[in-house]
Amino acid sequence: MNRNTHKPILLQNVRIHDRFWSRRIKLIAEEVIPYQWEALNDTIDGAEPSHAIENFRIAAGEIRGDFYGMVFQDSDVAKWMEAASYSLVTYPSSKLEAIMDEVVELIGKAQQEDGYLNTYFIAANPGERWTDLSFGHELYCAGHLIEAAVAYNSATGKRKFLDIMCRYVDYIDSVMGPEEGKRKIYCGHEEIELALVRLYKATGEEQYLRLSQYFVDERGKQPCFLQNEPTFGNIYKDKWFDLAYHQAHMPVREQTTAEGHSVRAMYLYSAMADLARETGDDSFLAALDKLWDNTTTRKMYITGGLGSQGHAERFTVDYDLPNDRAYTETCAAIGLIFWAQRMLLLNPDRRYADVLERSLYNGALSGISMDGKRYFYVNPLEVIPEVAMNRYDCEHVKTERQEWFGCACCPPNIARLVASLGQYIYSQQESAIYTHLYISSNAQFDIDGKTVMIKQSSNYPWDGTISISLTVAEKQKFTLALRVPGWCRQYQLAVNGEKMDFLTIEDGYAVLSREWIDNDEITLTLAMPVEIVHAHPRVRENIGKVAIQRGPLIYCLEEADNGKGLAEVMLETNAGLAAKFDEDLFDGTVVITGNAKWYGGGIGEKHLYQFGEYPAKHKAIKAIPYYLWGNRQPGNEMLVWVSKAFRPI
Amino acid sequence: MNRNTHKPILLQNVRIHDRFWSRRIKLIAEEVIPYQWEALNDTIDGAEPSHAIENFRIAAGEIRGDFYGMVFQDSDVAKWMEAASYSLVTYPSSKLEAIMDEVVELIGKAQQEDGYLNTYFIAANPGERWTDLSFGHELYCAGHLIEAAVAYNSATGKRKFLDIMCRYVDYIDSVMGPEEGKRKIYCGHEEIELALVRLYKATGEEQYLRLSQYFVDERGKQPCFLQNEPTFGNIYKDKWFDLAYHQAHMPVREQTTAEGHSVRAMYLYSAMADLARETGDDSFLAALDKLWDNTTTRKMYITGGLGSQGHAERFTVDYDLPNDRAYTETCAAIGLIFWAQRMLLLNPDRRYADVLERSLYNGALSGISMDGKRYFYVNPLEVIPEVAMNRYDCEHVKTERQEWFGCACCPPNIARLVASLGQYIYSQQESAIYTHLYISSNAQFDIDGKTVMIKQSSNYPWDGTISISLTVAEKQKFTLALRVPGWCRQYQLAVNGEKMDFLTIEDGYAVLSREWIDNDEITLTLAMPVEIVHAHPRVRENIGKVAIQRGPLIYCLEEADNGKGLAEVMLETNAGLAAKFDEDLFDGTVVITGNAKWYGGGIGEKHLYQFGEYPAKHKAIKAIPYYLWGNRQPGNEMLVWVSKAFRPI
Structure with a gap:
């Protein structure tokens, strides 16, 4: 282990009593975790079915039936178990712990003789293990189960889940690895790499660290085995599902720009930082520096959101950060928090914590509603519902938070983040x-x-x-x-x-x-004045626009406060932006008011194009923190980057 | 016939001798028509194959082989024949006329015993006639062949092609129509409706006018037969290929907003105007007024381009006119010209001619290169090649004109427009x-x-x-x-x-x-000063931006004159925009120069977000007419809507 690195505070050693966060952590314990447990058991009316617990029952032979859901449905159970474990530390609950014990029993029952454990490949596709590394998510699910087992062990002291996962990892280790005779494969979706480091820390077993190292070192070697899989390229078989999508386009130490699927990228970079810390392998540091720089100074939304393109949930090119078509998946913002923390542990530099805080209070927190029961998967910076619902290239944008998703990676991810917040302080x-x-x-x-x-x-x-x-x-x-x-x-x-x-x-x-x-x-x-933020000139979508920030919070205009036609608001030179704590807005919120010009929806204007400027009038505006938008009436317009008033021409 | 309507001047009665247009009309005759003939015969290296003539040979039994190309490949031959016919009027050519006579022979040979004539359904899908009205394009191809036959007859006096098409239409008339026992169907892609009016005008046969009326009157009656076809919804089976895509969501007289596939819409509206003129049926007028208003004051780009979405080549919602993702198909701009002319003939109001001129000099003319050999299918108003080539939602945007397309509707369409320009004067x-x-x-x-x-x-x-x-x-x-x-x-x-x-x-x-x-x-x-154009405030993409116009021409900035980073150009209050004729630029062009501020590509700026404004410097800019862009080095940035300099905040 590298001697200069930091260790995070253990969740057990910190107790949060914070006006802002305590109610959210309590909400996770009292509402979200029970609610998500119901979702996993398909007992929520109107929500998309999960079937995740049923899949384990089927794999365990408890009931007969067909696997249903995404191939990575197991990970929803795993992330819920992880979140529930963290929650137990703060809010001990024998009832919750009993449910979790039962889930562990069930997981144990589903585990195969040889240690293998994945309900999709057990129940729906037996005999096809390790044939679809590109999209099968087997190792990804294993990773999340490992993280859950480590958290559960840490919270309860019980070893059973950990033992199940060690058995599974031992089996994985027997199939793949650098040794002769083993398969030279790795997962199309990174996750197990960072999970194995956690398993190593929890058990002290160096073989788990070595397996993680193998996965990371093997990744991106050319020619790449993924390309030979029939599933490679996804159903679309287009360039967006290329090797870079999987961060497998070159060996990881040679990668200098954030490419491909954003969540996958964050989990890989997190694992690279973990390995640098645990093994003292400094050869990761140069790549991590460049990747950090590229991600946070070329490809990050002001909210700490990542991913500029819905199709393939990808990064695109430098400075390409459209506001209305942002993907900015909640999980990618969370992944950036994971990575930022690991960079901090390697080297406590403010820039990492700044990004961590930015993502936490903005792009991640926006993923969950005030009542904890509705979620954004996509967190755009500009929503005009009429457009979002009527443009093909905005199809990924939802104008209100959803109860649950068929692909439900984000809800339990935000739950595990908030429930474990103490360890980031x-x-x-x-x-x-x-x-x-x-x-x-x-x-x-x-x-x-x-x-x-x-x-x-x-x-x-x-x-x-x-x-x-x-x-x-x-x-x-x-x-x-x-x-x-x-x-x-x-x-x-x-x-x-x-x-x-x-x-x-x-x-x-x-x-x-x-x-x-x-x-x-x-x-x-x-000092926490209202600040006006400008974007780098190469972010063409934000030329002539500014964002409003106060402290770590990015603000937005919402229709609920300002009416429709937000794109037509132009902040005045003397905008008189003023912050005021509004005790009655949600759980108490600082709102920002100011002066703007406004075209007034262009009402009465008939010409689509004209030589003279259209008249604008004065408008008082009110901004709320971005993470809060969409918590009042549904189908609201919302805007982060506001136009500046311009000079006559 | 409505007594107050106008008739256009016949092409035979006008001779153009215009510095701007004569070279283009000559280019069509001397370069484009021969070049497109080669394209139709697959003799151009590097261009996508057409196979359109081969398909006729196969259908005629002259050679054996498989049909290749789009189901509407016949229409490429038809549009070429139409363009060549117009060209013959201005540039008589016995060589060209001999080739065309041979094509007519070939078309005649391909015609079936009963009059049917469509190479796809003859050669590739016999027995499947009229089973895919949604996407089979049979009547669409018939329409283009009719237009070609009318033009050919008018140019040469020869009746053979006209007779072939009359026979085909007689057969069509025996299959479908309002009478009992006939099928109540119409084409998923309008075209035959306006063609039949032309056939009626050329032959005096009222049955052709009645068949056109039937097609238009039947369209949009609910329930709609198209929905029962297995092909309905295209391969995507998504909402973008709904009834509105085909303008079949309600009876045409009830339609008040431009919906669906833009080219389809333009051809329908053109036919409605034709019928209003030829039959005196005023019940079309109210719908035409509303459709015109909606199209030109809510859904038209400043270039006269139409279609805001690549997927399904569609209109979207009012004022949704993104510049970088515009579809603005060359054929849609041409379709708007067709419709505008017909509206003018109904009622000579400047607003129709203004739109006709706008599309002609900008959104249509941009479709063809200066040498006549390369074409844009899509004519966006902002191109940053790095983005256009690296975003899924810009996949339809090409950064340079292409030699030929697999779906080659636009090249012969622009040829027939320019070759017949005289009749619009x-x-x-x-x-x-x-x-x-x-x-x-x-x-x-x-x-x-x-x-x-x-x-x-x-x-x-x-x-x-x-x-x-x-x-x-x-x-x-x-x-x-x-x-x-x-x-x-x-x-x-x-x-x-x-x-x-x-x-x-x-x-x-x-x-x-x-x-x-x-x-x-x-x-x-x-008076033709340089004018600054503002867009309606609800066009959110153009807030804080202006376009430059002089006379009928919309100008743009191009990388060839201004370097990269066009989105960062901000026109100054005293922009000093000045027009100057540059004899050496292309065939002589008025260029516009002026003063702007410019961020300079943000070079040296490290922060992606900062509280202070990024520094801007002075930049002299030069604008060229939009239709000329992309005629110098390939892969150029281009921008129509330029930012205004804004006030400090």
């Missing part, structure tokens, strides 16, 4: 504690064998004042590093009420190395 | 002559039994001064109406050098009713 490297996110919480650390407690309190993201108090048994020297977010242009730090005039800033973190005593109080004040 | 209603287009030419009219010659001279569209001189045998009273184009804000009219202070303007035409004497000279001066 801090990381530790020996006697240095890094604070990456500002979420009110109590956290416990072991520094040089002594227990240190850190209590964070704030009204973040609505307010930038963060209080941190320390509990130490006796005075103790250690380093506390506090992230100064990239969006913050003015900040102040005080220790025990005394403003610090000279700050050491390292890679965007204010580093406080001193001897701390019990009840030491640190106050970080981050 | 004037129309006549009794003793009133209307001038719709300004094209230097000599035209001959019969007014009250006397011959009147009108000579037009100008350097249009580069210059707005038009001289018209009259030749009459003796002094004669008649009306001369000259269109004052909608784009013209200042104009002057002089007769024999004397400026007219009081003009009668009726529906956009300056109406001169007087007793004319030989050598009377009329001078119309249309």
Whole structure:
């Protein structure tokens, strides 16, 4: 293991008590996890059927029937188990744990004699194991089951699920790998690579780390076996399902641009960072740097969303970021969070945490409704329902969140993210504690064998004042590093009420190395004015437009507040943008008001083209955080990038 | 026949001698028609094969082989024959006429005993006649062959082709129609409806007019037989190939919005206008008015192009006119010209001629290269090759004109349009002559039994001064109406050098009713400054953007003149737009220069998003007429709608 890397705080060691997040974490525990359990069991009226639990019953021989659903339907159960495991840590529930124990029993029953475990290939396609690496998702499902087993073991201490998965991985290891006689294959959808690192960490078994390494090292070697599979190219057999779609167009260390299916890419890059950290293999670092740079400075929406094209859920080319046709899958934003955390653990640089925070509060959080029961798979930055519902190239865009999807990767993914949020707040490297996110919480650390407690309190993201108090048994020297977010242009730090005039800033973190005593109080004040954001000039869709941001939150205009015709709003030079906390809007929200010009829907204008400018009038506008859009009446217009008023010509 | 309607001038009665058009008409005769003949015979290296003549040979039993190509491959031969016929009028050629005679022989040989004539259903699918009205294109091909036969008869006086087609139509008439026992079907792609009106005009046989009426009246009656065909919905079976795709979603007189496949729609509306004119059936007029209004004030690109969506080549919703994903098929712009001319003949109102001129000089003419050998099927208003070639939703966009297409509807369509251009210049209603287009030419009219010659001279569209001189045998009273184009804000009219202070303007035409004497000279001066065009505010893609227009020509920026990064050009308030005739650019072209701000490709800018505005510098820009783009180096960026400079915020 690389000695300079960080470790994340364990979920068990942090308790969140945050106005913004606690209700969401509770919602996951009390509403979302029970709701998704019902979805997995097909008991929700009107939602697309899942059949995921039924598939396990069929594979286990408990009932007769036909497999139904996507080939990767097992992963929905796995992600739910993972989310439920995290939730158990915060909200112990013997009822939930009993259900989970039953699921583990069921999974165990479905496991084959030789350790194999995949309901699609057991129940629907026996004898076809490992014949469709391109789209069969066998190893992908295994990966999610591994992550679930590790989380379940960590939450409950029970080994059964872990043992099932070790048996399965042992079998996988016997079939594929670098050794002579084994098949040189890997999964068309990355996931098992990062899961195996987690399994290694949970069990200490180095063979799992080696298998992960094999999968990553083998990927992209040419000629590529995937191309010889009849399923390669998907049903479309077009260029969008090429090797780059699977990040298999060249060896991973040679890849410098984010290509192909966005979620697949995020999971691969996460695994590469994991391996760099766990094995000390620095040969990954150059590629990771370039991939990070390309992803976040050429191909990332301002919301932290990824994927500019619906077809093949792909990245396209640099700076191609259309707002109305964005794919920006919730899972891709979550994948970016996974990757960003791993980059932070390799090297705590603010730029990683900035992206993590951007995706978390915007492109990922928009995926779930306020009541936790409806989900966006696609998170576009501009929705005009009439257009979205009447253009072929917007077919992937839904104008309201859906109850469940036939391909339901996103709902349990957002659940597992929120339920495990605690582990993203801090990381530790020996006697240095890094604070990456500002979420009110109590956290416990072991520094040089002594227990240190850190209590964070704030009204973040609505307010930038963060209080941190320390509990130490006796005075103790250690380093506390506090992230100064990239969006913050003015900040102040005080220790025990005394403003610090000279700050050491390292890679965007204010580093406080001193001897701390019990009840030491640190106050970080981050100025949080309304900011106007411009996009790089090569993002042609945003020329002449700006976005509104406050703190980590990207704002949007919604029809519910502003009426229809949002594309016709033009922010004035003196827009007078002002933030105000509205206690009554949802669970309390800072809204932003301002002045704009507006064409007024072009009402009464008959000419489609004319020489004179069309008249515009004044309009008061109101913006809400992007993640909140679509939580009021359905079928709303929404817009992130707003036009600027322009000069007469 | 409705007594108030106009008749177009016959092609035989007009000779064009125009700097702009004569070289193009000559090019059609000397290069395009021979070239397309080679294409139809598959003798062009590198072009997609046509096989269209081979198909006739196979159907005629001359050779053995398999039908190849689209089901409507016959129509390529038909449109070529029609274009060649028009060309013969201007450029008599015994060699060409001999080739055409041979084609007529061949077509005659391919005709079946009962009169049926369609190589696909004869050679590839015998026994399946009239089983696929949705996509079989049988009546569509018949329509194009009828138009060709009428044009060929008019050009050569030979009846053979006309007789063949009359026999075919007689057979069609025996199969389908309003009478009991006949099938109640019509074609999924309109065309035969307008062709039958032409056949009626050429032969005087009212049964052809009645058959056209039947097809139009039957269309859209519910339930619709098309839905019962297995082919309905095309291979995609999605909502884009619904009844509206075929304009069969409701009876045609109830249709008020332009829906479905754009070319199909244009041909239907043209036939409706024809029938209104020939039968005096005013019940079409209200629908035509609404359809015209919807098409030209909600769904038409500034170039006169139609169709906002590649998939299903369709109209979408009002004001949805994306520039980079426009379909704007050359054939749809040509179809709009057909329809506009027919509306003019019903009621000579400038708005029809304005649209006709707009499509002619922009969206239609862009379809063909300067050398006549390469064609655009799709005519978008913004092309960034890197994006167009790397986005699934831009797959229909080609970044350079192609030699020939597997689906080659557009090349012969543009050829027949240009070759028959003379007939669009004037129309006549009794003793009133209307001038719709300004094209230097000599035209001959019969007014009250006397011959009147009108000579037009100008350097249009580069210059707005038009001289018209009259030749009459003796002094004669008649009306001369000259269109004052909608784009013209200042104009002057002089007769024999004397400026007219009081003009009668009726529906956009300056109406001169007087007793004319030989050598009377009329001078119309249309001011032609550079104009800045704004789009209706609901065209969201053009908010904050303007287009440059001079006279009837829409201008564009092209990479060849301005480098890459056109989307980053922002026209200044004092843009200083100036027009200059460049004798050396192509065949002489007015170019427009001006001042802009420009981000400079964002070179050196690292941040994808930032709070401050990115710096812009000055840039001199140069615009060329839109129809000329893509005639220099291949793979050029091109942009019609240019950003305005905006206010700081």
